[in-house]
Amino acid sequence: MSRPVPLLSASGLTKAHGRTPALRGASVDLHAGEILAVTGASGSGKSTLLHCLAGIVRPDEGSVTYDGRRLADLPEKRLSELRRTEFGVVFQFGQLIPELTALDNVALPLLLAGTDRARSRTLAGEWLERFGVRGQQDLRPGEMSGGQAQRTALARALVTGPRVVFADEPTGALDSLSGEQVMTALVHTARESGTAVLLITHDAQVAAYADREVQLRDGAVAPLGVTA
Amino acid sequence: MLGMSTRHILLGLLATGPSHGYDLKRRHDERFPQARPLAYGQVYTTLQRLVRDGLAEIEGTGSDGGPERTMYRATDEGTRELSRWAGEIAAPAPFVANELFAKVVVAILSGGDPAAYLSAQRAAHMERMRELTALKAAKGADLATVLSADYALNHLDADLRWMSTTAARLTTLTAEVDAA
Numbered sequence: 001m002s003r004p005v006p007l008l009s010a011s012g013l014t015k016a017h018g019r020t021p022a023l024r025g026a027s028v029d030l031h032a033g034e035i036l037a038v039t040g041a042s043g044s045g046k047s048t049l050l051h052c053l054a055g056i057v058r059p060d061e062g063s064v065t066y067d068g069r070r071l072a073d074l075p076e077k078r079l080s081e082l083r084r085t086e087f088g089v090v091f092q093f094g095q096l097i098p099e100l101t102a103l104d105n106v107a108l109p110l111l112l113a114g115t116d117r118a119r120s121r122t123l124a125g126e127w128l129e130r131f132g133v134r135g136q137q138d139l140r141p142g143e144m145s146g147g148q149a150q151r152t153a154l155a156r157a158l159v160t161g162p163r164v165v166f167a168d169e170p171t172g173a174l175d176s177l178s179g180e181q182v183m184t185a186l187v188h189t190a191r192e193s194g195t196a197v198l199l200i201t202h203d204a205q206v207a208a209y210a211d212r213e214v215q216l217r218d219g220a221v222a223p224l225g226v227t228a
Numbered sequence: 229m230l231g232m233s234t235r236h237i238l239l240g241l242l243a244t245g246p247s248h249g250y251d252l253k254r255r256h257d258e259r260f261p262q263a264r265p266l267a268y269g270q271v272y273t274t275l276q277r278l279v280r281d282g283l284a285e286i287e288g289t290g291s292d293g294g295p296e297r298t299m300y301r302a303t304d305e306g307t308r309e310l311s312r313w314a315g316e317i318a319a320p321a322p323f324v325a326n327e328l329f330a331k332v333v334v335a336i337l338s339g340g341d342p343a344a345y346l347s348a349q350r351a352a353h354m355e356r357m358r359e360l361t362a363l364k365a366a367k368g369a370d371l372a373t374v375l376s377a378d379y380a381l382n383h384l385d386a387d388l389r390w391m392s393t394t395a396a397r398l399t400t401l402t403a404e405v406d407a408a
Contacts, residue, residue, distance in 0.1 A: 041392075184365050204388045205381055208357035209365065 005068070007032040007196055008053060008164055012062035014219075015048050022048035023059065024219035030164065035190060035197040037207035040216035046200045047168055049216065053198060054087055054166045055079050067163075085113060088157030088165040088195075092172040095153065096141040102128060102152045103137040109160050127155035131185045147178030154186055158195065165190065168200045176205075183209045234266065234274050239283060239302055239310040246287040248297035249275055262360075262376040275300055283309055328387060332394055336405050343398055346391050353384050353391075360384075 006029035015023040022045045040046050051057035055071050064071045096105045106124035128134045131151040141149050171179030187209050190197045207213050215222040249271045257265045278284035283306035287299040335342035364377035
Protein backbone atom coordinates (compact mmCIF):
# COMPACT_ATOMS: atom_id res chain seq x y z
CA MET A 1 0.00 0.00 0.00
CA SER A 2 1.52 3.34 -0.97
CA ARG A 3 1.59 6.02 1.69
CA PRO A 4 -0.29 9.25 1.08
CA VAL A 5 1.56 12.48 0.30
CA PRO A 6 3.19 13.80 3.48
CA LEU A 7 1.61 16.78 5.18
CA LEU A 8 5.02 18.27 5.92
CA SER A 9 8.20 17.38 4.15
CA ALA A 10 11.80 18.51 4.38
CA SER A 11 14.17 17.71 1.58
CA GLY A 12 17.95 18.10 1.64
CA LEU A 13 18.03 20.80 4.32
CA THR A 14 21.32 22.43 5.16
CA LYS A 15 21.73 25.15 7.73
CA ALA A 16 24.79 26.60 9.41
CA HIS A 17 24.95 28.75 12.52
CA GLY A 18 27.85 31.02 11.63
CA ARG A 19 30.54 28.63 10.48
CA THR A 20 29.11 25.66 12.38
CA PRO A 21 26.96 23.39 10.24
CA ALA A 22 23.80 22.23 12.04
CA LEU A 23 22.05 20.45 9.19
CA ARG A 24 23.82 18.68 6.33
CA GLY A 25 21.17 17.44 3.94
CA ALA A 26 18.40 16.37 6.33
CA SER A 27 15.23 14.97 4.78
CA VAL A 28 12.14 13.91 6.70
CA ASP A 29 8.42 13.41 6.06
CA LEU A 30 5.57 13.92 8.52
CA HIS A 31 2.19 12.50 7.58
CA ALA A 32 -1.20 13.84 8.66
CA GLY A 33 -2.08 12.60 12.16
CA GLU A 34 1.30 10.94 12.63
CA ILE A 35 3.43 11.26 15.76
CA LEU A 36 7.07 11.27 14.70
CA ALA A 37 9.99 11.31 17.11
CA VAL A 38 13.23 12.94 15.99
CA THR A 39 16.04 11.70 18.20
CA GLY A 40 19.77 12.19 18.27
CA ALA A 41 22.62 13.28 20.47
CA SER A 42 23.17 16.89 21.55
CA GLY A 43 24.30 18.95 18.59
CA SER A 44 22.92 16.52 16.01
CA GLY A 45 20.68 19.23 14.55
CA LYS A 46 17.30 18.25 16.05
CA SER A 47 16.17 21.69 17.12
CA THR A 48 17.41 23.36 13.95
CA LEU A 49 15.41 20.83 11.93
CA LEU A 50 12.31 21.69 13.97
CA HIS A 51 12.86 25.42 13.45
CA CYS A 52 13.16 24.93 9.68
CA LEU A 53 10.08 22.69 9.50
CA ALA A 54 8.02 25.13 11.58
CA GLY A 55 8.97 28.04 9.34
CA ILE A 56 10.79 29.81 12.17
CA VAL A 57 14.15 29.62 10.42
CA ARG A 58 14.87 29.50 6.71
CA PRO A 59 17.28 26.74 5.63
CA ASP A 60 20.39 27.67 3.64
CA GLU A 61 19.59 24.98 1.08
CA GLY A 62 16.83 22.46 0.49
CA SER A 63 13.11 22.95 0.82
CA VAL A 64 10.25 22.54 3.27
CA THR A 65 6.85 21.73 1.81
CA TYR A 66 3.65 22.00 3.83
CA ASP A 67 0.37 20.77 2.38
CA GLY A 68 1.79 21.00 -1.13
CA ARG A 69 3.25 24.53 -0.74
CA ARG A 70 6.90 25.37 -0.38
CA LEU A 71 7.36 27.53 2.69
CA ALA A 72 10.09 29.50 0.88
CA ASP A 73 7.51 30.60 -1.72
CA LEU A 74 5.10 32.02 0.87
CA PRO A 75 5.18 35.74 1.64
CA GLU A 76 6.13 36.49 5.27
CA LYS A 77 2.56 37.51 6.09
CA ARG A 78 1.16 34.16 4.92
CA LEU A 79 3.95 32.26 6.69
CA SER A 80 3.19 34.11 9.89
CA GLU A 81 -0.52 33.27 9.55
CA LEU A 82 0.37 29.63 8.93
CA ARG A 83 2.48 29.50 12.09
CA ARG A 84 -0.37 31.08 14.06
CA THR A 85 -3.25 28.94 12.81
CA GLU A 86 -1.93 25.63 11.52
CA PHE A 87 1.18 25.08 13.62
CA GLY A 88 1.50 24.84 17.38
CA VAL A 89 4.85 24.92 19.15
CA VAL A 90 5.92 23.74 22.60
CA PHE A 91 9.45 24.10 23.90
CA GLN A 92 11.29 22.53 26.83
CA PHE A 93 10.29 25.47 28.97
CA GLY A 94 6.72 26.24 28.00
CA GLN A 95 7.44 29.89 27.32
CA LEU A 96 4.12 30.95 28.81
CA ILE A 97 3.73 34.66 29.41
CA PRO A 98 4.53 35.09 33.11
CA GLU A 99 2.15 38.00 33.71
CA LEU A 100 -0.89 36.13 32.38
CA THR A 101 -2.96 33.44 34.10
CA ALA A 102 -3.06 29.94 32.63
CA LEU A 103 -6.49 30.71 31.16
CA ASP A 104 -5.34 33.93 29.51
CA ASN A 105 -2.18 32.29 28.20
CA VAL A 106 -4.25 29.63 26.44
CA ALA A 107 -6.84 32.16 25.22
CA LEU A 108 -4.16 34.39 23.69
CA PRO A 109 -3.66 32.58 20.34
CA LEU A 110 -7.42 32.67 19.80
CA LEU A 111 -7.58 36.40 20.55
CA LEU A 112 -4.72 36.99 18.11
CA ALA A 113 -6.64 35.01 15.49
CA GLY A 114 -9.66 37.30 15.95
CA THR A 115 -11.90 35.20 18.20
CA ASP A 116 -13.87 37.33 20.67
CA ARG A 117 -12.77 37.43 24.30
CA ALA A 118 -15.64 35.47 25.85
CA ARG A 119 -15.43 32.67 23.30
CA SER A 120 -11.62 32.55 23.60
CA ARG A 121 -11.83 32.14 27.35
CA THR A 122 -14.51 29.45 27.09
CA LEU A 123 -12.44 27.44 24.61
CA ALA A 124 -9.27 27.97 26.66
CA GLY A 125 -11.07 26.57 29.72
CA GLU A 126 -12.14 23.51 27.75
CA TRP A 127 -8.56 22.86 26.61
CA LEU A 128 -7.19 23.26 30.12
CA GLU A 129 -9.79 20.68 31.17
CA ARG A 130 -8.58 18.24 28.51
CA PHE A 131 -5.05 18.55 29.86
CA GLY A 132 -6.19 18.15 33.46
CA VAL A 133 -5.20 21.66 34.60
CA ARG A 134 -8.58 23.42 34.72
CA GLY A 135 -8.11 23.79 38.47
CA GLN A 136 -5.01 25.92 37.84
CA GLN A 137 -6.63 28.28 35.33
CA ASP A 138 -6.26 31.36 37.55
CA LEU A 139 -2.62 30.69 38.42
CA ARG A 140 0.30 32.42 36.74
CA PRO A 141 3.11 30.25 35.32
CA GLY A 142 5.36 30.94 38.31
CA GLU A 143 2.68 29.57 40.64
CA MET A 144 2.35 26.25 38.81
CA SER A 145 4.49 23.11 38.94
CA GLY A 146 6.64 22.37 35.90
CA GLY A 147 4.25 19.66 34.74
CA GLN A 148 1.18 21.92 35.11
CA ALA A 149 2.92 24.71 33.21
CA GLN A 150 3.89 22.33 30.43
CA ARG A 151 0.36 20.96 30.12
CA THR A 152 -0.86 24.55 29.94
CA ALA A 153 1.66 25.19 27.17
CA LEU A 154 0.32 22.14 25.31
CA ALA A 155 -3.24 23.44 25.69
CA ARG A 156 -2.04 26.75 24.23
CA ALA A 157 -0.35 24.96 21.33
CA LEU A 158 -3.50 22.98 20.49
CA VAL A 159 -6.26 25.52 21.20
CA THR A 160 -6.35 26.86 17.64
CA GLY A 161 -6.79 23.36 16.22
CA PRO A 162 -3.42 23.20 14.43
CA ARG A 163 -2.67 20.39 12.02
CA VAL A 164 0.90 20.07 13.28
CA VAL A 165 2.34 20.47 16.77
CA PHE A 166 6.10 20.86 17.11
CA ALA A 167 7.32 19.79 20.51
CA ASP A 168 10.99 20.40 21.35
CA GLU A 169 12.01 18.33 24.39
CA PRO A 170 8.59 18.97 25.98
CA THR A 171 9.44 16.84 29.02
CA GLY A 172 13.12 17.77 29.24
CA ALA A 173 12.73 19.79 32.42
CA LEU A 174 10.28 17.47 34.18
CA ASP A 175 10.60 14.51 36.54
CA SER A 176 9.64 11.16 35.03
CA LEU A 177 6.05 11.02 36.34
CA SER A 178 5.24 14.60 35.31
CA GLY A 179 6.83 13.88 31.95
CA GLU A 180 4.66 10.83 31.55
CA GLN A 181 1.50 12.85 32.29
CA VAL A 182 2.52 15.46 29.72
CA MET A 183 3.27 12.84 27.06
CA THR A 184 0.09 10.87 27.72
CA ALA A 185 -1.99 14.06 27.49
CA LEU A 186 -0.22 15.11 24.29
CA VAL A 187 -0.58 11.73 22.59
CA HIS A 188 -4.24 11.21 23.54
CA THR A 189 -5.21 14.70 22.46
CA ALA A 190 -3.27 14.54 19.22
CA ARG A 191 -4.87 11.20 18.34
CA GLU A 192 -8.37 12.43 19.16
CA SER A 193 -7.96 15.57 17.08
CA GLY A 194 -5.91 13.99 14.27
CA THR A 195 -3.07 16.43 14.88
CA ALA A 196 0.39 15.46 13.61
CA VAL A 197 3.19 15.83 16.15
CA LEU A 198 6.89 16.30 15.48
CA LEU A 199 8.51 15.39 18.76
CA ILE A 200 12.14 16.27 19.39
CA THR A 201 13.72 14.26 22.18
CA HIS A 202 16.96 12.66 23.30
CA ASP A 203 15.01 10.33 25.62
CA ALA A 204 14.12 6.89 24.23
CA GLN A 205 11.22 6.54 26.68
CA VAL A 206 9.67 9.74 25.32
CA ALA A 207 10.38 8.69 21.71
CA ALA A 208 8.49 5.46 22.40
CA TYR A 209 5.23 7.45 22.53
CA ALA A 210 5.63 8.15 18.81
CA ASP A 211 4.49 5.99 15.91
CA ARG A 212 7.89 6.18 14.29
CA GLU A 213 11.38 7.49 14.95
CA VAL A 214 14.03 9.09 12.80
CA GLN A 215 17.50 9.61 14.15
CA LEU A 216 19.66 12.58 13.31
CA ARG A 217 23.40 12.17 13.26
CA ASP A 218 25.70 15.03 12.31
CA GLY A 219 22.88 17.01 10.76
CA ALA A 220 21.41 14.27 8.57
CA VAL A 221 18.92 11.46 9.06
CA ALA A 222 20.76 8.27 9.96
CA PRO A 223 19.65 5.00 8.48
CA LEU A 224 18.40 2.66 11.22
CA GLY A 225 21.17 3.15 13.68
CA VAL A 226 22.54 3.80 17.08
CA THR A 227 22.95 7.39 18.13
CA ALA A 228 26.59 7.86 18.80
CA MET B 229 14.04 -11.91 36.99
CA LEU B 230 16.52 -11.61 39.84
CA GLY B 231 15.46 -13.64 42.90
CA MET B 232 12.18 -14.54 41.22
CA SER B 233 10.47 -17.15 43.33
CA THR B 234 7.19 -18.78 42.41
CA ARG B 235 6.94 -20.05 46.00
CA HIS B 236 6.99 -16.55 47.43
CA ILE B 237 4.71 -15.11 44.81
CA LEU B 238 2.11 -17.80 45.53
CA LEU B 239 2.53 -17.15 49.26
CA GLY B 240 1.99 -13.46 48.54
CA LEU B 241 -1.21 -14.19 46.65
CA LEU B 242 -2.37 -16.45 49.52
CA ALA B 243 -1.77 -13.56 51.94
CA THR B 244 -5.10 -12.06 50.84
CA GLY B 245 -6.96 -15.23 51.90
CA PRO B 246 -7.43 -18.92 51.06
CA SER B 247 -7.46 -19.75 47.38
CA HIS B 248 -7.22 -22.68 44.99
CA GLY B 249 -4.65 -23.38 42.28
CA TYR B 250 -6.75 -22.25 39.35
CA ASP B 251 -7.54 -18.94 41.01
CA LEU B 252 -3.88 -18.41 42.02
CA LYS B 253 -2.74 -18.96 38.44
CA ARG B 254 -5.35 -16.49 37.14
CA ARG B 255 -4.43 -13.85 39.73
CA HIS B 256 -0.70 -14.31 39.09
CA ASP B 257 -1.19 -13.67 35.37
CA GLU B 258 -3.27 -10.56 36.16
CA ARG B 259 -0.76 -9.15 38.63
CA PHE B 260 2.30 -9.91 36.50
CA PRO B 261 0.95 -9.17 33.04
CA GLN B 262 4.31 -8.95 31.27
CA ALA B 263 5.72 -12.06 32.98
CA ARG B 264 5.61 -15.50 31.44
CA PRO B 265 2.22 -16.99 32.44
CA LEU B 266 2.45 -19.65 35.17
CA ALA B 267 1.79 -23.21 34.03
CA TYR B 268 -0.93 -25.00 36.01
CA GLY B 269 1.46 -27.88 36.68
CA GLN B 270 3.97 -25.48 38.21
CA VAL B 271 1.28 -23.95 40.46
CA TYR B 272 0.15 -27.32 41.80
CA THR B 273 3.69 -28.63 42.28
CA THR B 274 4.67 -25.46 44.13
CA LEU B 275 1.57 -25.60 46.35
CA GLN B 276 2.39 -29.21 47.29
CA ARG B 277 5.93 -28.16 48.23
CA LEU B 278 4.64 -25.25 50.31
CA VAL B 279 2.43 -27.72 52.21
CA ARG B 280 5.34 -30.17 52.60
CA ASP B 281 7.49 -27.38 54.06
CA GLY B 282 4.78 -26.21 56.45
CA LEU B 283 4.38 -22.82 54.74
CA ALA B 284 0.84 -23.52 53.50
CA GLU B 285 -1.90 -25.94 54.42
CA ILE B 286 -5.03 -27.34 52.88
CA GLU B 287 -8.10 -25.42 54.00
CA GLY B 288 -10.62 -27.86 52.51
CA THR B 289 -12.30 -28.30 49.19
CA GLY B 290 -14.78 -26.07 47.44
CA SER B 291 -16.62 -26.49 44.19
CA ASP B 292 -18.33 -23.12 43.81
CA GLY B 293 -20.69 -24.72 41.29
CA GLY B 294 -17.78 -26.03 39.18
CA PRO B 295 -15.35 -28.92 39.60
CA GLU B 296 -14.18 -29.64 43.15
CA ARG B 297 -10.97 -27.76 44.02
CA THR B 298 -8.52 -27.92 46.89
CA MET B 299 -8.31 -24.66 48.85
CA TYR B 300 -4.97 -23.61 50.32
CA ARG B 301 -4.05 -21.06 52.94
CA ALA B 302 -0.74 -19.72 54.25
CA THR B 303 0.38 -20.90 57.69
CA ASP B 304 1.87 -18.51 60.26
CA GLU B 305 5.27 -19.82 59.30
CA GLY B 306 4.43 -19.11 55.64
CA THR B 307 3.48 -15.54 56.53
CA ARG B 308 6.78 -15.07 58.39
CA GLU B 309 8.74 -16.52 55.46
CA LEU B 310 6.94 -14.19 53.04
CA SER B 311 7.76 -11.19 55.19
CA ARG B 312 11.43 -12.23 55.42
CA TRP B 313 11.71 -12.69 51.63
CA ALA B 314 9.89 -9.44 50.81
CA GLY B 315 12.30 -7.41 52.95
CA GLU B 316 15.46 -9.18 51.81
CA ILE B 317 17.74 -7.08 49.62
CA ALA B 318 18.15 -8.54 46.14
CA ALA B 319 21.83 -8.67 45.09
CA PRO B 320 22.28 -5.80 42.59
CA ALA B 321 23.33 -7.62 39.40
CA PRO B 322 26.40 -9.44 40.77
CA PHE B 323 27.36 -10.80 37.33
CA VAL B 324 27.07 -9.30 33.88
CA ALA B 325 25.63 -12.16 31.86
CA ASN B 326 23.58 -10.63 29.13
CA GLU B 327 23.10 -11.79 25.58
CA LEU B 328 23.46 -8.29 24.07
CA PHE B 329 26.76 -7.76 25.86
CA ALA B 330 28.04 -11.21 24.86
CA LYS B 331 27.13 -10.69 21.21
CA VAL B 332 28.93 -7.36 20.99
CA VAL B 333 32.08 -8.73 22.65
CA VAL B 334 32.09 -11.79 20.39
CA ALA B 335 31.51 -9.63 17.30
CA ILE B 336 34.48 -7.41 18.21
CA LEU B 337 36.75 -10.40 18.95
CA SER B 338 35.80 -12.30 15.81
CA GLY B 339 36.04 -9.36 13.42
CA GLY B 340 32.26 -9.27 12.93
CA ASP B 341 30.11 -6.18 12.50
CA PRO B 342 29.10 -5.01 15.97
CA ALA B 343 27.83 -1.66 14.64
CA ALA B 344 25.33 -3.38 12.35
CA TYR B 345 24.22 -5.64 15.18
CA LEU B 346 23.80 -2.70 17.59
CA SER B 347 21.86 -0.81 14.97
CA ALA B 348 19.40 -3.65 14.33
CA GLN B 349 19.10 -4.41 18.04
CA ARG B 350 18.33 -0.79 18.78
CA ALA B 351 15.45 -0.85 16.27
CA ALA B 352 14.06 -3.99 17.91
CA HIS B 353 14.34 -2.43 21.38
CA MET B 354 12.53 0.73 20.21
CA GLU B 355 9.75 -1.33 18.64
CA ARG B 356 9.21 -3.18 21.93
CA MET B 357 9.32 0.11 23.84
CA ARG B 358 6.59 1.52 21.58
CA GLU B 359 4.41 -1.56 22.28
CA LEU B 360 4.91 -1.26 26.04
CA THR B 361 4.30 2.50 26.01
CA ALA B 362 1.04 2.01 24.10
CA LEU B 363 -0.03 -0.59 26.71
CA LYS B 364 0.63 1.67 29.67
CA ALA B 365 -0.67 4.86 28.04
CA ALA B 366 -3.97 3.22 27.00
CA LYS B 367 -6.98 4.72 28.75
CA GLY B 368 -7.99 2.55 31.68
CA ALA B 369 -4.64 0.69 31.90
CA ASP B 370 -4.56 -1.06 35.30
CA LEU B 371 -1.85 -0.60 37.89
CA ALA B 372 -0.24 -4.00 37.30
CA THR B 373 0.12 -3.25 33.59
CA VAL B 374 1.60 0.20 34.26
CA LEU B 375 4.09 -1.10 36.84
CA SER B 376 5.26 -4.02 34.73
CA ALA B 377 5.51 -1.89 31.58
CA ASP B 378 7.53 0.72 33.52
CA TYR B 379 9.88 -1.99 34.77
CA ALA B 380 10.44 -3.37 31.27
CA LEU B 381 10.75 0.10 29.70
CA ASN B 382 13.40 1.23 32.16
CA HIS B 383 15.45 -1.91 31.55
CA LEU B 384 15.17 -1.59 27.78
CA ASP B 385 16.14 2.06 28.10
CA ALA B 386 19.21 1.07 30.13
CA ASP B 387 20.16 -1.38 27.35
CA LEU B 388 19.74 1.39 24.79
CA ARG B 389 21.99 3.76 26.70
CA TRP B 390 24.62 1.04 26.97
CA MET B 391 24.28 0.36 23.23
CA SER B 392 24.71 4.06 22.38
CA THR B 393 27.82 4.36 24.52
CA THR B 394 29.23 1.13 23.09
CA ALA B 395 28.57 2.30 19.52
CA ALA B 396 30.49 5.47 20.34
CA ARG B 397 33.37 3.40 21.74
CA LEU B 398 33.53 0.88 18.88
CA THR B 399 36.41 2.48 17.02
CA THR B 400 38.60 2.44 20.13
CA LEU B 401 37.51 -1.06 21.17
CA THR B 402 38.17 -2.54 17.74
CA ALA B 403 41.59 -0.86 17.56
CA GLU B 404 42.52 -2.35 20.95
CA VAL B 405 41.54 -5.86 19.83
CA ASP B 406 43.44 -5.47 16.54
CA ALA B 407 46.56 -4.33 18.39
CA ALA B 408 46.44 -7.21 20.89
